[in-house]
Amino acid sequence: MRFVVTIQHPGHVHFFRHAIGELESRGHRVHVFARENGVAVDLLEAYDIDHEILAGEADSMLSLAAVQTTYETRLLYRARRIDPDVITGIGGVAAAHVATALRATGVIFYDTEHASLITSLGYPFADVVCTPSCYRDDVGSKQVTYPGYHELAYLHPDRFEPDPSALDVAGVAPDETFAVVRLSSWNATHDVGHGGVDDPRELVDRLEDAGATVLLTAEGEPPPDLASYQLTSPAERLHDLLAYADVVVGEGATTAAEAAVLGTPSVYVNSLSLGYTDDLEEYGLLYAYDADDRHERALERAVSIVESDSNQWDRRRERLLEERIDVTSFVVRTVESAAHGTNPDRPIPAINPG
Structure with a gap:
């Protein structure tokens, strides 16, 4: 399968980095496209994740609109050549828009209820919206919930051990x-x-x-x-x-x-x-x-x-940890299911699958 992952913030790198590795180890092709933002590119390089930068940083609301437009336009051009099965991201405005344009499956992960601009621009175009079970808003039939937090995609003990x-x-x-x-x-x-x-x-x-x-x-x-x-x-x-x-x-x-x-x-x-x-x-x-x-x-x-x-x-x-899951496993399962045209369980059991 072919996956496109969009990165627009350092936290997105942390969230997806283990999933990218697992998808590649399972034989899938993963293409990562980033927008320069803070230390996001430094992290991509530190974790040795192949990527392409499509747009620079924004320093105002006006420039953010221009940068986002540039990012989406270039993402559309690159993704058309890849012909992905799934395009995914956090917040996922660009991911959802480009997926819709290319008739790929758009999968969004999000956990920030008050980011109304992002949700209003991204959610209507997404095929699947994945949120923690503690997320306050009801997104409708496309919503998939899971017992965890974004941070458990990279800080679950199965994924991370602190280095003294x-x-x-x-x-x-x-x-x-x-x-x-x-x-x-x-x-x-x-x-x-x-x-x-x-x-x-x-x-x-x-x-x-x-x-x-x-x-x-x-x-x-x-x-x-x-x-x-x-x-x-x-x-x-x-x-x-x-x-x-x-x-x-x-x-x-x-x-x-x-x-x-x-x-x-x-x-x-x-x-x-x-x-x-x-x-x-x-x-x-x-x-x-x-x-x-x-x-x-x-x-x-x-x-x-x-x-x-x-x-x-x-x-x-x-x-x-007894009541919350390794979120990377959920991410991998969800995007693979989306690529095959099937839906993951809604919601999945509140257990640590070990």
């Missing part, structure tokens, strides 16, 4: 208490009018006062007074650090969920909530603060975690 050498690369001692702070750029279409941490400097100071070394990762440029905290480790080593951190505090839902599924307590500071952040709260691995007092309450929670000596996080993660 990442600590040395980041300049952190094995027994050192440390926190990872994640700041968002707030330039996505669904971020308009929302916010997270009021004062990043205060957050860093409070964590340091509690005895934690702070490692900062920021979309774009960090605040000038916090530049010295910025991680210089390769992007592909971030998940190792999340696994070993004592706490992760941030504005990005993806990083918050990554930490949580790794068993690291995660403090999510964002006026936007999501079905999967709510679900991870139920496991006691994520603490979400979205109200007007979110900044102070999040700081208090983060400091209390640093100052505690609790060993409850591993037990909570074990419970999660």
Whole structure:
């Protein structure tokens, strides 16, 4: 079978990279087309995934429309020559549009309910829309749900084992208490009018006062007074650090969920909530603060975690893994089923297939 995978964000690389490898090992041909965005291309190269870049980065809403048009036009031209059975992506606006034009099967994976522009442009054209079972919206008959999160496509223990050498690369001692702070750029279409941490400097100071070394990762440029905290480790080593951190505090839902599924307590500071952040709260691995007092309450929670000596996080993660699946296996099964013109089970059992 012939598959086209579209990549427009670093998180898309993580989500699809194991599925790409499995599909290729099963004899399928996989073509990856990317749009330059942050560290996405760096990750594709780090994971040795063959790809072609079809468009550059966007620095405004106006330029985003132009870049997206360029990306879709070039994707249509490339995909027509490939004649794919399935075109897939996360959010999948370009994937769904081009699949419709070429009469291929369009399979979208998505987990962000409030990204209404993306869902309104992508969902109507997709043949299959795959969402976590905790996704709040009903997409209709084309929706396939699964008991998991995007992050379990690459951080499930069957797919990932943290490498302690990442600590040395980041300049952190094995027994050192440390926190990872994640700041968002707030330039996505669904971020308009929302916010997270009021004062990043205060957050860093409070964590340091509690005895934690702070490692900062920021979309774009960090605040000038916090530049010295910025991680210089390769992007592909971030998940190792999340696994070993004592706490992760941030504005990005993806990083918050990554930490949580790794068993690291995660403090999510964002006026936007999501079905999967709510679900991870139920496991006691994520603490979400979205109200007007979110900044102070999040700081208090983060400091209390640093100052505690609790060993409850591993037990909570074990419970999660008993009830959630290796999502890569679901991705492979779903796109293969779509290529053969059949539908995967809806929904699949809430078990870890091992």
